[in-house]
Amino acid sequence: MKVLVPVKRVIDYNVKAKVKADGSGVDLANVKMSMNPFDEIAVEEAIRLKEAGTAEEVIVVSVGVKQAQETLRTALAMGADRAILVVAADDVHNDIEPLAVAKILKAIVDEEQPKLVIAGKQAIDNDMNAAGQMLAALLGWGQATFASELTLDGDAATVTREVDGGLQTITVGLPAIVTADLRLNEPRYASLPNIMKAKKKPLDEKTAADYGVDVSPRLEVVKTTEPPVRSAGIMVESVDELVSKLKEKGVV
Amino acid sequence: MDFELPEHASALIETTRKMVRDLMPHEPEFQKTGKVPEAVGKVFRDNGFFSLAFREENGGMGLGMLEICCIQAELAHLPVQFWADVKSSQGPQTKIIEDFGTQAQRQATLPKVIAGDLVMAFCLSEPHCGSDVSAIRTHAERSGDGWRLNGYKTYVSNGIKAGQAVVAAYTDRSKGAKDGISLFLVPADAPGYKLAGILELMGHHTPGVAELAFDDVELPADALIGEEGKGLSYVMHGLNAGRLAIAGTSLGMGEMALEEARNYARERPAFGGTLSDFQAVQHMLADMATEMRAARLLMLDAAWRYDQGDVSRSLCAMAKLFCSEAAGRTVDTALQVFGGAGYVRGQRVERLYRDVRVTRIYEGASEIQKNTIAREMLRD
The missing domain is CATH 2.40.110.10 (Butyryl-CoA Dehydrogenase, subunit A, domain 2)
Structure with a gap:
């Protein structure tokens, strides 16, 4: 069985994001970029399936700028077998929208015929949480999003989902799309020897045009702003005053 | 001329940095007990850190000094005891066995060293x-x-x-x-x-x-x-690589101290602002950053040339001399930025202040490095 894992190159989660002066988005010039943390979890899950003998091959895909090949090399170093880079933008600020990503992924799925796609539930840059679901719709496959546990049994996957208010366990028939939530696993490091070995693993470079997908934006970003700065608090003299202030604010 | 590191070197540094960041929270416990937590050795064993310097035919990664120095600079953010065994796997003792030992001597030692089972x-x-x-x-x-x-x-x-x-x-x-x-x-x-x-x-x-x-x-x-x-010539054979590795060690300690000082200066309230509002502190930070940048470039240059087969005693000595001296000054200034807080046991800069001192002494004291540099200059 082949497993396909899409990965996105995003601003590193340790970087304090700054908004560009013209408000058009987050400034990514000379900013440290890394693999989307949820995608790392997806890669880890796929590698574990391979180590368990359930999967034969793990293919990683990234759609974006050329530098996303560094992200793919990381996935290869973690243990993926080969990579496909789809260059769809030449400026890091040009984010490819979920529908375009899903269409490209659909074309790759048609070619590669994986039985399972494991994706991160969302990318931490724009938190769209859409590409996985859109891909399922385009393919007409079942989907199990927000997975915190995944078990494969023959032609079915049993997935525990993190839903509002608790956990839900569902079974989907394969082929299917699973999106990974935070607690699915703890991803391994790309070990130093494997980083060197990953240099020799195959990485195919394609373009969006190769798949006949138009990646021009359909959404318009109206404005991007920094979160409001927290204003100073006030000191109260007594518990009674605290309670009355809270009542004033209508929070109790 | 291109000053960018090769992509694989950046990836090695990146993954090391990530592990170092994840191991850092073990420092306070270590400072209290003096014992290195189990988790530390496991991360290094599981991720190949004991194999960096060995040739591929001996089960190693066959990395050059450029990569080794850069990885060492990242490791040096952690307490020395955390990575002492890793460093020992790259020391003259193992390289001498690899380069001059018999097949039996290699087999008796190297696989165990690479597995992290033999120091x-x-x-x-x-x-x-x-x-x-x-x-x-x-x-x-x-x-x-x-x-x-x-x-x-x-x-x-x-x-x-x-x-x-x-x-x-x-x-x-x-x-x-x-x-x-x-x-x-x-x-x-x-x-x-x-x-x-x-x-x-x-x-x-x-x-x-x-x-x-x-x-x-x-x-x-x-x-x-x-x-x-032939003992002395075997010892001398690894001298330049050893000096480069200490350049990496001291550089990493200095860079860590600089980062700590910068963060502290930006947070520490003083006279209605923060320490970083004061030009006296700003100039300290600027001097530290400039010295650390110069030190890093000197190290990268010497290590890169070493890997190209251009082994210069003089450049290796300069890298070791300048990195360790500049790191000593940087850690000292960082402690000054912290003031009293930096003199407290358990503070990271206090640990660095004690640890960095020896980098000017071992693998040839600064004075020995100067002798080497001058001798090469005056030889012909």
Whole structure:
């Protein structure tokens, strides 16, 4: 069985994001970029399936700028077998929208015929949480999003989902799309020897045009702003005053 | 001219940085107990850190000094004790075995070192001599088919838990240091091998360095490493790489101190603002950053040339000299930025202040590096 894992190159989660002066988005010039943390979890899950003998091959895909090949090399170093880079933008600020990503992924799925796609539930840059679901719709496959546990049994996957208010366990028939939530696993490091070995693993470079997908934006970003700065608090003299202030604010 | 690191080197640094960041939270516990948490060794074992320097045919990664120095600079953010075993796997003791040892000596040691199961010691300094290697008194004479070793060694890093030691000894004093010293591979369980003492240190203060005594240690003929009388040249062979690695160590300590000082200056309230509002502090930060940048470039240049086969004693000595001296100044200034808080036990800069001092001393003191640089300048 082949497993396909899409990965996105995003601003590193340790970087304090700054908004560009013209408000058009987050400034990514000379900013440290890394693999989307949820995608790392997806890669880890796929590698574990391979180590368990359930999967034969793990293919990683990234759609974006050329530098996303560094992200793919990381996935290869973690243990993926080969990579496909789809260059769809030449400026890091040009984010490819979920529908375009899903269409490209659909074309790759048609070619590669994986039985399972494991994706991160969302990318931490724009938190769209859409590409996985859109891909399922385009393919007409079942989907199990927000997975915190995944078990494969023959032609079915049993997935525990993190839903509002608790956990839900569902079974989907394969082929299917699973999106990974935070607690699915703890991803391994790309070990130093494997980083060197990953240099020799195959990485195919394609373009969006190769798949006949138009990646021009359909959404318009109206404005991007920094979160409001927290204003100073006030000191109260007594518990009674605290309670009355809270009542004033209508929070109790 | 391109100053970018190769992509794989950046990836190695990146993954090391990530592991270092994840191991950092173990520091407070370590500062309290002096014991290195289990998790630390596991991360290094699982991720190949003991194999960096060895050639691929021996199960290693075959990395060059450029990568090794950069990785070392990242590791040096952590307490020394966390990565002491990793560093020991790249030391002269293992490289000498790899480059000059017999197949049997390699097989007996390298796979275990790479697995993180064997720490080896390098025994050169003696109580009365360090840089002046010719003055060693340890000696080995022929005994039956093999050798009988006698002597006393000090400042042996990892000597406390070493399973095997590479020991320098005169085999023919009449030939002088150049042709009279030989190296031997001595297992720690050989009768007569004794851990004679432990020296606690100012920094790196646990577990300390060892004094090892060799009293009539009987060794088989195949304990001799390489050829008889070539010991000094084997020791010198690894000198430049060793110096580059210390450049990386000291650089990493300085860079860590700089980062700590910058963060602290931006947070610490002072006179209605933060420390970083004051030009006196700003200039400190600017000086530290400039020195660390210069140090890094000097190291990268020397290491890159070394890997291209352009091994320059002078450039390696300059990198070691400047990185360790600049790191010493940077850590000192960082502590000044912290003020009283930096002088408190358990503070990271306090740890760095103690640890960085020795980088100006070991692998050739700064004065020895200057001798080397001047000698190369004046030679022709």
